[in-house]
Protein backbone atom coordinates (compact mmCIF):
# COMPACT_ATOMS: atom_id res chain seq x y z
CA UNK A 1 0.00 0.00 0.00
CA UNK A 2 1.47 3.37 -0.96
CA UNK A 3 1.74 6.00 1.78
CA UNK A 4 0.12 8.60 -0.50
CA UNK A 5 -1.84 8.16 -3.64
CA UNK A 6 -2.96 11.36 -5.30
CA UNK A 7 -5.29 10.85 -8.27
CA UNK A 8 -6.17 13.60 -10.76
CA UNK A 9 -6.50 16.06 -7.91
CA UNK A 10 -7.84 19.51 -8.81
CA UNK A 11 -8.61 22.31 -6.40
CA UNK A 12 -9.99 25.68 -7.46
CA UNK A 13 -10.63 28.60 -5.15
CA UNK A 14 -13.60 30.02 -7.00
CA UNK A 15 -12.04 30.91 -10.34
CA UNK A 16 -8.48 30.71 -9.08
CA UNK A 17 -6.59 27.55 -9.85
CA UNK A 18 -4.77 26.03 -6.87
CA UNK A 19 -3.81 22.70 -8.50
CA UNK A 20 -5.10 20.86 -11.53
CA UNK A 21 -5.00 17.16 -12.41
CA UNK A 22 -2.17 16.36 -10.03
CA UNK A 23 -1.36 12.64 -9.78
CA UNK A 24 1.54 11.03 -7.95
CA UNK A 25 2.32 8.26 -5.51
CA UNK A 26 4.59 8.24 -2.47
CA UNK A 27 5.74 4.74 -1.61
CA UNK A 28 6.12 3.50 1.94
CA UNK A 29 9.45 4.63 3.35
CA UNK A 30 9.98 7.16 0.57
CA UNK A 31 10.83 10.85 0.94
CA UNK A 32 9.06 12.66 -1.84
CA UNK A 33 9.73 16.33 -2.50
CA UNK A 34 7.30 18.90 -3.82
CA UNK A 35 9.38 21.53 -5.50
CA UNK A 36 7.98 24.72 -6.91
CA UNK A 37 8.10 28.48 -6.60
CA UNK A 38 5.62 30.54 -4.58
CA UNK A 39 2.09 30.00 -5.80
CA UNK A 40 2.85 26.74 -7.63
CA UNK A 41 0.23 24.86 -5.60
CA UNK A 42 2.28 22.94 -3.02
CA UNK A 43 0.25 24.01 0.00
CA UNK A 44 -3.05 23.55 -1.83
CA UNK A 45 -2.15 19.98 -2.77
CA UNK A 46 -1.06 19.12 0.77
CA UNK A 47 -4.09 20.67 2.49
CA UNK A 48 -6.50 19.07 0.05
CA UNK A 49 -4.91 15.68 0.63
CA UNK A 50 -5.22 16.23 4.38
CA UNK A 51 -8.95 16.90 4.05
CA UNK A 52 -8.76 20.56 5.13
CA UNK A 53 -9.90 21.66 1.67
CA UNK A 54 -12.42 19.78 -0.41
CA UNK A 55 -11.15 18.89 -3.87
CA UNK A 56 -12.88 20.35 -6.90
CA UNK A 57 -12.35 16.96 -8.52
CA UNK A 58 -10.18 13.89 -8.09
CA UNK A 59 -9.00 12.46 -4.80
CA UNK A 60 -6.61 9.97 -3.30
CA UNK A 61 -5.58 8.08 -0.21
CA UNK A 62 -3.31 8.72 2.77
CA UNK A 63 -2.08 5.51 4.43
CA UNK A 64 -4.88 3.75 2.55
CA UNK A 65 -7.64 6.07 3.81
CA UNK A 66 -9.82 7.87 1.27
CA UNK A 67 -9.08 11.59 1.60
CA UNK A 68 -12.53 12.62 0.33
CA UNK A 69 -14.30 10.80 3.17
CA UNK A 70 -14.22 12.95 6.34
CA UNK A 71 -14.26 9.98 8.72
CA UNK A 72 -11.50 8.18 6.84
CA UNK A 73 -9.54 11.39 6.56
CA UNK A 74 -9.68 11.97 10.30
CA UNK A 75 -8.54 8.41 10.93
CA UNK A 76 -5.56 8.93 8.62
CA UNK A 77 -4.61 12.16 10.41
CA UNK A 78 -4.16 10.31 13.71
CA UNK A 79 -1.13 8.62 12.13
CA UNK A 80 0.13 11.68 10.30
CA UNK A 81 2.42 14.50 11.33
CA UNK A 82 1.59 17.76 9.58
CA UNK A 83 3.79 20.80 9.65
CA UNK A 84 1.91 23.70 8.03
CA UNK A 85 3.83 26.32 6.08
CA UNK A 86 2.34 29.00 8.30
CA UNK A 87 1.53 27.38 11.64
CA UNK A 88 -1.31 29.48 13.01
CA UNK A 89 -0.48 28.75 16.63
CA UNK A 90 -2.65 30.28 19.34
CA UNK A 91 -0.43 33.14 20.47
CA UNK A 92 -1.90 33.46 23.97
CA UNK A 93 -1.11 29.90 24.99
CA UNK A 94 2.21 28.63 26.21
CA UNK A 95 4.09 26.17 23.98
CA UNK A 96 3.39 23.52 26.64
CA UNK A 97 -0.37 24.13 26.52
CA UNK A 98 -0.36 23.89 22.75
CA UNK A 99 1.65 20.67 22.79
CA UNK A 100 -0.59 19.23 25.56
CA UNK A 101 -3.61 19.84 23.35
CA UNK A 102 -1.96 18.17 20.35
CA UNK A 103 -0.79 15.29 22.56
CA UNK A 104 -4.34 14.63 23.72
CA UNK A 105 -5.36 14.17 20.08
CA UNK A 106 -2.57 11.93 18.85
CA UNK A 107 0.00 11.07 21.52
CA UNK A 108 3.39 12.34 22.61
CA UNK A 109 5.76 9.38 22.94
CA UNK A 110 8.74 11.38 21.61
CA UNK A 111 7.84 14.80 23.00
CA UNK A 112 10.43 15.10 25.76
CA UNK A 113 13.26 13.95 23.53
CA UNK A 114 12.31 16.43 20.82
CA UNK A 115 11.90 19.33 23.23
CA UNK A 116 15.44 18.62 24.53
CA UNK A 117 16.85 18.11 21.09
CA UNK A 118 15.49 21.40 19.77
CA UNK A 119 16.18 23.17 23.04
CA UNK A 120 12.63 24.44 23.30
CA UNK A 121 11.41 26.38 26.33
CA UNK A 122 7.85 25.09 26.64
CA UNK A 123 6.93 27.49 29.42
CA UNK A 124 6.96 30.56 27.17
CA UNK A 125 3.92 32.08 25.54
CA UNK A 126 3.83 31.46 21.82
CA UNK A 127 3.41 35.21 21.25
CA UNK A 128 6.76 35.76 22.98
CA UNK A 129 8.68 33.24 20.87
CA UNK A 130 10.80 34.16 17.87
CA UNK A 131 9.72 32.89 14.46
CA UNK A 132 12.33 30.13 14.59
CA UNK A 133 11.17 29.02 18.04
CA UNK A 134 7.56 28.98 16.91
CA UNK A 135 8.65 26.76 14.04
CA UNK A 136 10.30 24.46 16.58
CA UNK A 137 6.99 24.16 18.47
CA UNK A 138 5.25 23.20 15.23
CA UNK A 139 8.03 20.70 14.44
CA UNK A 140 7.73 19.02 17.83
CA UNK A 141 3.95 18.85 17.38
CA UNK A 142 4.35 17.24 13.96
CA UNK A 143 6.87 14.60 15.08
CA UNK A 144 6.09 13.85 18.73
CA UNK A 145 3.57 11.05 18.15
CA UNK A 146 6.00 9.15 15.87
CA UNK A 147 3.69 9.36 12.86
CA UNK A 148 3.81 6.86 10.00
CA UNK A 149 3.52 9.67 7.47
CA UNK A 150 4.85 13.21 7.63
CA UNK A 151 3.54 16.06 5.50
CA UNK A 152 5.99 18.89 5.89
CA UNK A 153 5.21 22.18 4.19
CA UNK A 154 8.30 24.41 3.92
CA UNK A 155 9.63 22.81 7.11
CA UNK A 156 12.86 24.72 7.59
CA UNK A 157 11.62 28.25 7.05
CA UNK A 158 12.75 30.29 10.01
CA UNK A 159 15.26 27.71 11.25
CA UNK A 160 18.93 28.61 11.43
CA UNK A 161 21.41 26.39 9.53
CA UNK A 162 22.31 24.27 12.57
CA UNK A 163 18.67 23.53 13.28
CA UNK A 164 18.08 22.81 9.61
CA UNK A 165 20.75 20.11 9.89
CA UNK A 166 19.13 18.76 13.04
CA UNK A 167 15.78 18.71 11.29
CA UNK A 168 17.26 16.81 8.31
CA UNK A 169 18.76 14.25 10.69
CA UNK A 170 15.39 13.84 12.39
CA UNK A 171 13.65 13.20 9.06
CA UNK A 172 16.25 10.57 8.15
CA UNK A 173 15.81 8.85 11.51
CA UNK A 174 12.03 8.71 11.10
CA UNK A 175 12.45 7.30 7.60
CA UNK A 176 14.91 4.69 8.91
CA UNK A 177 12.16 3.73 11.36
CA UNK A 178 9.77 3.20 8.45
CA UNK A 179 7.99 6.55 8.06
CA UNK A 180 7.13 8.09 4.69
CA UNK A 181 7.48 11.79 3.97
CA UNK A 182 6.06 14.40 1.63
CA UNK A 183 8.13 17.55 1.93
CA UNK A 184 7.44 20.78 0.10
CA UNK A 185 10.07 23.38 -0.51
CA UNK A 186 11.24 25.98 -2.94
CA UNK A 187 14.78 25.37 -1.73
CA UNK A 188 16.35 22.98 -4.17
CA UNK A 189 19.25 22.02 -1.90
CA UNK A 190 16.90 20.91 0.86
CA UNK A 191 14.91 18.72 -1.52
CA UNK A 192 18.02 17.28 -3.16
CA UNK A 193 19.59 16.42 0.20
CA UNK A 194 16.55 14.68 1.67
CA UNK A 195 14.35 13.34 -1.09
CA UNK A 196 14.41 10.20 -3.22
CA UNK A 197 12.10 11.64 -5.85
CA UNK A 198 10.86 15.08 -6.66
CA UNK A 199 7.59 16.28 -8.12
CA UNK A 200 8.07 19.62 -9.82
CA UNK A 201 4.98 21.82 -9.58
CA UNK A 202 4.43 24.61 -12.01
CA UNK A 203 1.32 26.79 -12.27
CA UNK A 204 -0.72 24.21 -10.37
CA UNK A 205 0.39 21.33 -12.58
CA UNK A 206 2.86 18.57 -11.84
CA UNK A 207 5.39 19.29 -14.59
CA UNK A 208 7.51 16.23 -13.86
CA UNK A 209 8.28 13.54 -11.34
CA UNK A 210 11.92 12.48 -11.32
CA UNK A 211 14.43 10.84 -9.06
CA UNK A 212 16.94 13.28 -7.65
CA UNK A 213 19.75 11.36 -9.35
CA UNK A 214 18.02 11.71 -12.75
CA UNK A 215 17.54 15.40 -12.09
CA UNK A 216 21.24 15.71 -11.37
CA UNK A 217 22.26 13.94 -14.57
CA UNK A 218 19.83 16.09 -16.55
CA UNK A 219 21.81 19.09 -15.36
CA UNK A 220 24.86 17.80 -17.22
CA UNK A 221 28.46 18.82 -16.60
CA UNK A 222 29.96 22.23 -16.26
CA UNK A 223 33.06 22.37 -18.46
CA UNK A 224 35.84 24.96 -18.27
CA UNK A 225 38.67 24.57 -20.69
CA UNK A 226 41.75 26.65 -21.53
CA UNK A 227 43.41 25.99 -24.87
CA UNK A 228 46.62 27.14 -26.56
CA UNK A 229 44.99 28.35 -29.78
CA UNK A 230 42.49 31.12 -30.52
CA UNK A 231 39.00 29.69 -30.11
CA UNK A 232 36.54 29.59 -32.97
CA UNK A 233 33.19 30.06 -31.21
CA UNK A 234 31.41 28.12 -33.96
CA UNK A 235 33.32 24.97 -32.92
CA UNK A 236 31.43 25.03 -29.60
CA UNK A 237 28.01 26.00 -30.96
CA UNK A 238 27.08 22.34 -31.13
CA UNK A 239 24.35 20.13 -29.80
CA UNK A 240 24.95 19.28 -26.14
CA UNK A 241 26.72 22.55 -25.31
CA UNK A 242 24.70 25.22 -23.53
CA UNK A 243 25.39 28.54 -21.80
CA UNK A 244 28.57 29.01 -23.84
CA UNK A 245 31.00 31.71 -22.72
CA UNK A 246 34.20 32.31 -24.64
CA UNK A 247 36.96 34.34 -23.03
CA UNK A 248 40.39 33.47 -21.69
CA UNK A 249 38.79 30.18 -20.82
CA UNK A 250 35.85 28.59 -22.61
CA UNK A 251 33.03 27.51 -20.35
CA UNK A 252 29.76 25.74 -21.12
CA UNK A 253 27.28 23.22 -19.75
CA UNK A 254 27.67 19.88 -21.48
CA UNK A 255 24.63 17.59 -21.70
CA UNK A 256 25.98 15.23 -24.39
CA UNK A 257 28.15 12.09 -24.26
CA UNK A 258 31.75 12.27 -23.01
CA UNK A 259 33.08 10.90 -26.35
CA UNK A 260 31.50 13.79 -28.21
CA UNK A 261 33.09 16.23 -25.77
CA UNK A 262 36.50 14.64 -26.29
CA UNK A 263 36.01 14.89 -30.09
CA UNK A 264 35.08 18.53 -29.69
CA UNK A 265 38.26 19.33 -27.75
CA UNK A 266 40.55 17.19 -29.90
CA UNK A 267 40.97 20.01 -32.42
CA UNK A 268 42.72 22.10 -29.75
CA UNK A 269 45.75 21.82 -27.50
CA UNK A 270 44.12 21.60 -24.07
CA UNK A 271 46.14 23.38 -21.37
CA UNK A 272 43.63 23.06 -18.56
CA UNK A 273 40.33 21.23 -18.20
CA UNK A 274 37.79 21.22 -15.42
CA UNK A 275 34.59 19.10 -15.60
CA UNK A 276 32.18 19.14 -12.63
CA UNK A 277 28.48 18.44 -12.06
CA UNK A 278 26.39 21.38 -13.16
CA UNK A 279 24.41 23.01 -10.35
CA UNK A 280 21.06 21.34 -9.82
CA UNK A 281 19.39 24.71 -10.39
CA UNK A 282 20.09 24.38 -14.11
CA UNK A 283 18.20 21.10 -14.33
CA UNK A 284 15.40 22.58 -12.29
CA UNK A 285 15.10 25.60 -14.56
CA UNK A 286 14.56 23.38 -17.60
CA UNK A 287 11.10 22.71 -16.15
CA UNK A 288 10.29 26.39 -16.05
CA UNK A 289 11.64 27.77 -19.35
CA UNK A 290 12.33 31.02 -17.57
CA UNK A 291 8.61 31.36 -16.90
CA UNK A 292 8.67 31.06 -13.14
CA UNK A 293 5.44 32.36 -11.63
CA UNK A 294 5.67 35.05 -8.97
CA UNK A 295 3.93 35.01 -5.61
CA UNK A 296 0.53 35.58 -7.19
CA UNK A 297 1.10 33.28 -10.15
CA UNK A 298 -0.86 30.18 -10.98
CA UNK A 299 -4.24 31.84 -11.19
CA UNK A 300 -5.43 30.72 -14.59
CA UNK A 301 -9.05 30.62 -15.62
CA UNK A 302 -11.11 27.80 -14.27
CA UNK A 303 -12.09 25.28 -16.94
CA UNK A 304 -15.77 24.72 -17.46
CA UNK A 305 -17.24 21.59 -15.92
CA UNK A 306 -14.55 21.19 -13.27
CA UNK A 307 -17.02 20.51 -10.51
CA UNK A 308 -18.34 22.56 -7.62
CA UNK A 309 -16.14 24.23 -5.08
CA UNK A 310 -17.04 25.64 -1.69
CA UNK A 311 -14.31 28.22 -2.03
CA UNK A 312 -15.59 30.60 0.60
CA UNK A 313 -15.44 27.87 3.23
CA UNK A 314 -12.10 26.63 2.00
CA UNK A 315 -10.51 30.05 1.93
CA UNK A 316 -11.10 30.30 5.66
CA UNK A 317 -10.56 26.67 6.51
CA UNK A 318 -8.17 27.63 9.29
CA UNK A 319 -4.57 26.63 9.57
CA UNK A 320 -4.83 22.96 9.94
CA UNK A 321 -7.73 21.80 12.07
CA UNK A 322 -6.67 19.16 14.53
CA UNK A 323 -3.88 17.76 12.38
CA UNK A 324 -1.49 20.58 12.92
Ligand SMILES: Nc1ncnc2c1ncn2[C@@H]1O[C@H](COP(=O)(O)OP(=O)(O)OP(=O)(O)O)[C@@H](O)[C@H]1O
Pocket residue numbers: 013016017018019036037038039040041042043044045085186295296297298299314315316
Ligand atom coordinates in the same frame (compact mmCIF):
# COMPACT_ATOMS: atom_id res chain seq x y z
N1 LIG B 1 -7.35 30.58 0.18
C1 LIG B 1 -7.12 30.90 -1.09
N2 LIG B 1 -8.01 31.63 -1.81
C2 LIG B 1 -7.77 31.94 -3.11
N3 LIG B 1 -6.65 31.55 -3.78
C3 LIG B 1 -5.74 30.84 -3.12
C4 LIG B 1 -5.91 30.46 -1.74
N4 LIG B 1 -4.82 29.76 -1.35
C5 LIG B 1 -4.01 29.68 -2.43
N5 LIG B 1 -4.55 30.33 -3.48
C6 LIG B 1 -3.96 30.43 -4.84
O1 LIG B 1 -3.71 29.12 -5.29
C7 LIG B 1 -2.47 29.08 -6.00
C8 LIG B 1 -1.54 28.06 -5.34
O2 LIG B 1 -1.16 28.56 -4.06
P1 LIG B 1 -0.40 27.67 -2.98
O3 LIG B 1 -0.36 28.47 -1.70
O4 LIG B 1 -0.98 26.33 -2.94
O5 LIG B 1 1.06 27.60 -3.62
P2 LIG B 1 2.43 27.22 -2.93
O6 LIG B 1 3.22 26.50 -3.98
O7 LIG B 1 2.20 26.52 -1.64
O8 LIG B 1 3.08 28.63 -2.69
P3 LIG B 1 3.90 29.20 -1.42
O9 LIG B 1 5.26 28.58 -1.49
O10 LIG B 1 3.93 30.67 -1.68
O11 LIG B 1 3.13 28.84 -0.17
C9 LIG B 1 -1.94 30.51 -6.01
O12 LIG B 1 -2.36 31.13 -7.18
C10 LIG B 1 -2.63 31.13 -4.80
O13 LIG B 1 -2.77 32.52 -5.00
